[in-house]
Amino acid sequence: MDIDDLGNDIEKVLVSEEQIAARLVELATAIDEDYKGKDILLVGVLKGAVMVMADLARAIHSPVTMDWMAVSSYGSGTKSSGVVRILKDLDTDLSDRHVLIVEDIIDSGLTLSWLVQNLRSRGAATVEICTMLRKPEAVKVDIDVKYIGFDVPNEFVIGYGLDYAEKYRNVPFVATLAQHVYS
Numbered sequence: 001m002d003i004d005d006l007g008n009d010i011e012k013v014l015v016s017e018e019q020i021a022a023r024l025v026e027l028a029t030a031i032d033e034d035y036k037g038k039d040i041l042l043v044g045v046l047k048g049a050v051m052v053m054a055d056l057a058r059a060i061h062s063p064v065t066m067d068w069m070a071v072s073s074y075g076s077g078t079k080s081s082g083v084v085r086i087l088k089d090l091d092t093d094l095s096d097r098h099v100l101i102v103e104d105i106i107d108s109g110l111t112l113s114w115l116v117q118n119l120r121s122r123g124a125a126t127v128e129i130c131t132m133l134r135k136p137e138a139v140k141v142d143i144d145v146k147y148i149g150f151d152v153p154n155e156f157v158i159g160y161g162l163d164y165a166e167k168y169r170n171v172p173f174v175a176t177l178a179q180h181v182y183s
């Protein structure tokens with residue numbers, strides 16, 4: 001899918017496909033360096049992190065394993081509920097594992113700060129976070145996000161895994177939607 005398939009749904013492209021690809025190589029290089037000699041367990045947060053997980057995992061040179069969690073966050077609207085619920089849990093025992101959470105976006109940080117606590121309590125050796133996008137609100141929460149792709153403005157964005165009402169996840173860039181889409 002590309003911009004020509006989207007009619008007039010896109011308001012503005014915030015991060016291009018090329019920018020994403022280049023940044024992922026930089027993040028993967030940093031991850032390879034930081035985890036030298038260690039086995040990494042990448043934990044992707046469904047469904048938004050599917051694209052970043054697939055591309056990041058392939059950019060990393062070290063051996064990785066991948067597992068997935070689904071937690072409730074936004075539903076079909078555009079506001080965070082603040083309530084976190086496990087919809088699908090990991091299959092992996094985290095004892096002494098080096099866990100790297102892979103996320104699409106951090107906004108209020110509610111989901112991630114809860115997730116970090118939860119995974120630490122299962123005995124992981126380390127728990128770090130890699131997020132493709134970060135919104136301004138995230139700066140206020142007290143969690144250490146080790147790997148960040150891009151800072152985006154405080155607007156609702158779609159693409160590269162991020163949806164609006166389950167649509168637009170396969171848009172290869174990150175963009176805001178035109179007003180008509182919401183009405």
Ligand code: 5GP
Nearest residue numbers: 073080106107108109110111156157162163
């Ligand atoms: P937080 O708990 O940090 O507020 O948000 C967590 C989740 O909400 C993200 O992983 C993502 O799934 C969703 N989310 C936050 N901001 C946006 C956004 O701008 N667009 C979309 N599509 N989802 C978002």
Ligand code: MG
Nearest residue numbers: 045048104105
């Ligand atoms: Mg997410």
Ligand code: MG
Nearest residue numbers: 074075162163
């Ligand atoms: Mg969503």
